[in-house]
Amino acid sequence: MSGLTSPKYRRVILKASGEALMGSQGFGIDVSVVDRIAADIAEARELGVEVGVVIGGGNIFRGVAVASKGGDRVTGDHMGMLGTVINSLALRTSLVKIGVDAVVLSAIAMPELCESFSQRQATAYMNEGKVVIFAGGTGNPFFTTDSAAALRAAEIGADALFKGTQVDGVYSADPRKVKDAVRYDRITHDQVMRDNLGVMDAAAIALARENNIPIIVFSIHEKGGFGAILRGEGLCTVVGDAPAPIGERKEA
Ligand SMILES: Nc1ncnc2c1ncn2[C@@H]1O[C@H](COP(=O)(O)OP(=O)(O)O)[C@@H](O)[C@H]1O
Numbered sequence: 001m002s003g004l005t006s007p008k009y010r011r012v013i014l015k016a017s018g019e020a021l022m023g024s025q026g027f028g029i030d031v032s033v034v035d036r037i038a039a040d041i042a043e044a045r046e047l048g049v050e051v052g053v054v055i056g057g058g059n060i061f062r063g064v065a066v067a068s069k070g071g072d073r074v075t076g077d078h079m080g081m082l083g084t085v086i087n088s089l090a091l092r093t094s095l096v097k098i099g100v101d102a103v104v105l106s107a108i109a110m111p112e113l114c115e116s117f118s119q120r121q122a123t124a125y126m127n128e129g130k131v132v133i134f135a136g137g138t139g140n141p142f143f144t145t146d147s148a149a150a151l152r153a154a155e156i157g158a159d160a161l162f163k164g165t166q167v168d169g170v171y172s173a174d175p176r177k178v179k180d181a182v183r184y185d186r187i188t189h190d191q192v193m194r195d196n197l198g199v200m201d202a203a204a205i206a207l208a209r210e211n212n213i214p215i216i217v218f219s220i221h222e223k224g225g226f227g228a229i230l231r232g233e234g235l236c237t238v239v240g241d242a243p244a245p246i247g248e249r250k251e252a
């Protein structure tokens with residue numbers, strides 16, 4: 001039974017791709033995908049892992065797309081960050097629906113919709129076992145939700161950052177473009193940066209490296225994939241040194 005297996009991590013950040021939320025639609029939110037991701041998060045909670053979530057906004061808006069058409073990048077990024085709030089509210093709804101206690105904390109104040117982010121409040125909620133959904137990215141233009149995920153991981157003292165994306169790991173080249181690209185089981189933050197491997201932006205990798213946070217890259221499309229990796233199974237790439245299993249960890 002999965003609940004009896006010790007998970008490898010105690011507290012993690014899950015970065016869920018915004019693009020994945022649209023499922024087979026060209027835009028917006030496919031509720032069945034959000035429900036499935038919520039079920040995967042519920043499984044992680046059942047394993048006893050504390051989960052913080054950062055969701056992207058690529059299914060709704062990307063600031064760079066505005067800038068590439070001659071529009072204002074900062075406004076475009078504001079729109080992108082609002083997209084992450086929409087996604088976060090959708091995920092909270094799906095989690096609450098299946099009985100998982102979840103709260104949205106936004107980097108951009110919008111008190112009628114959700115609470116504002118503070119490191120202290122986020123940590124308190126995680127200690128209580130709530131799933132904390134970090135909305136609004138970093139709250140700053142010119143950043144990405146990958147950077148937000150690395151930032152929140154550092155702030156809440158996460159053991160690892162799980163990047164749930166379109167592909168099942170880090171490859172020698174973009175596997176969606178290069179057919180014979182080779183997948184790594186393990187790779188260092190340095191090599192990802194040195195070889196310019198585009199699975200995550202450089203600012204996010206650098207922040208994770210500086211704070212010794214391993215990044216686990218896996219497919220967000222794989223039902224149960226998150227839980228499987230938490231149990232030490234499942235296909236993924238570990239960027240950096242993964243921490244020892246819980247039983248072997250030394251408390252700080
Ligand atoms: N070396 C690489 N290894 C794996 N994926 C890569 C690599 N280079 C580029 N990619 C691409 O990066 C994408 C993830 O980037 P990103 O835009 O952050 O997606 P999302 O935020 O939707 O998860 C993958 O879907 C993959 O196509």
Ligand SMILES: O=c1ccn([C@@H]2O[C@H](COP(=O)(O)OP(=O)(O)O)[C@@H](O)[C@H]2O)c(=O)[nH]1
Pocket residue numbers: 016017018019055056057058059061062063064076077078079080081083084136137138139140141142143144145146148
């Ligand atoms: O800290 C942040 C996070 C996100 N964004 C904006 O929000 C969009 C959606 O986020 P992202 O591209 O990271 O989403 P994903 O690729 O995960 O779907 C970005 O393109 C940016 O325009 C931003 O300006 N600052």
